[in-house]
Amino acid sequence: MAFSPSKFIPGAVEDIKKSVGSDRCIIAVSGGVDSMVAAALAARAVPSQLACIFVDTGFMRKNETKNVEEAARKAGIPLKVVEESERFIKKLEGVSDPEQKRKIIGEQFIRVFEEAAKKERVKVLIQGTIAPDWIESGGGGRQTIKSHHNVGGLPENIELRLCEPLRELYKHEVRMLGKELGLPRHVFERQPFPGPGLAVRIVGEISREKLEIVRDACAIVEEEIDNASASGRMERPWQYFAAVLPSKTVGVAGDERIYKYTVVVRAVGSLDGMTANFSLIPHDVLSSISTRITNEVRGVGRVTYDITNKPPSTIEME
Ligand code: XMP
Numbered sequence: 001m002a003f004s005p006s007k008f009i010p011g012a013v014e015d016i017k018k019s020v021g022s023d024r025c026i027i028a029v030s031g032g033v034d035s036m037v038a039a040a041l042a043a044r045a046v047p048s049q050l051a052c053i054f055v056d057t058g059f060m061r062k063n064e065t066k067n068v069e070e071a072a073r074k075a076g077i078p079l080k081v082v083e084e085s086e087r088f089i090k091k092l093e094g095v096s097d098p099e100q101k102r103k104i105i106g107e108q109f110i111r112v113f114e115e116a117a118k119k120e121r122v123k124v125l126i127q128g129t130i131a132p133d134w135i136e137s138g139g140g141g142r143q144t145i146k147s148h149h150n151v152g153g154l155p156e157n158i159e160l161r162l163c164e165p166l167r168e169l170y171k172h173e174v175r176m177l178g179k180e181l182g183l184p185r186h187v188f189e190r191q192p193f194p195g196p197g198l199a200v201r202i203v204g205e206i207s208r209e210k211l212e213i214v215r216d217a218c219a220i221v222e223e224e225i226d227n228a229s230a231s232g233r234m235e236r237p238w239q240y241f242a243a244v245l246p247s248k249t250v251g252v253a254g255d256e257r258i259y260k261y262t263v264v265v266r267a268v269g270s271l272d273g274m275t276a277n278f279s280l281i282p283h284d285v286l287s288s289i290s291t292r293i294t295n296e297v298r299g300v301g302r303v304t305y306d307i308t309n310k311p312p313s314t315i316e317m318e
Pocket of ligand 1 (some may be wrong): 147150194195310313315
């Protein structure tokens, strides 16, 4: 049966009311569509018991804090920004295994929520978990593909009760819900962004240099593809971003040898993130992305385009 957002909303609001009871609850908004929609539902269900926070992990996109604050204000979601970038970066020092990185990030999120919860006297954590998050984290007896920060990345000892109103939904259904709830178009149409943020777009060990590279490269990929799609030169992909590889390669600038990082550009078409096909980006768009990244982002000497589908690869590199 086709998903009906107008039928889903009253049931979800009732479920949230039941699950929260007379307690206070907290939701962490990431700026992505899932948490924004979960926050909008919670704001309908339990407005006077709800605290909303945005955790700046240091792995956010360029200007993200400002953008999320503005989007939340427009959507009527009262938001408190919690700056925790040093904490997350320090905990990830020297860690290169993708699953370990995800688990550390998942745990730190919970510790930040618990600290915020104590201040706000909160007992329930509302999360925007959707179906692919728990399916890929090994839910329903499946093998773990990757531990999504809000499911498989959660520590075992959590002091908060979980409430996940979007648990059974897929991304396209969440977008329909966002529209029905009256969220701004740029919020419910926004491309997905993983909870662990840019940390999973730095393949292997994180460094501040690689973080700056991937943040700037992602901004260029978004800008170029948004412009090309807006002017009708290509269809807007489902998701598009950059990642940085751990090893450097040799290049040449003028008549000097350079030895710099490689950035991978990724753009895919998908319905629900469970499978994906790499997008056919016009060569002139790829060319301006490459020229801009090597000219504008310090430390990058090579740009490649990822031409793998999911499966066998996943959308993110870690
Ligand atoms: P993969 O990389 O598994 O990604 O093909 C499928 C979709 O999920 C996003 N993704 C995440 N979203 N927490 C999230 O909220 C996570 O830990 C996470 N990991 C991947 C990814 O960006 C893609 O849209």
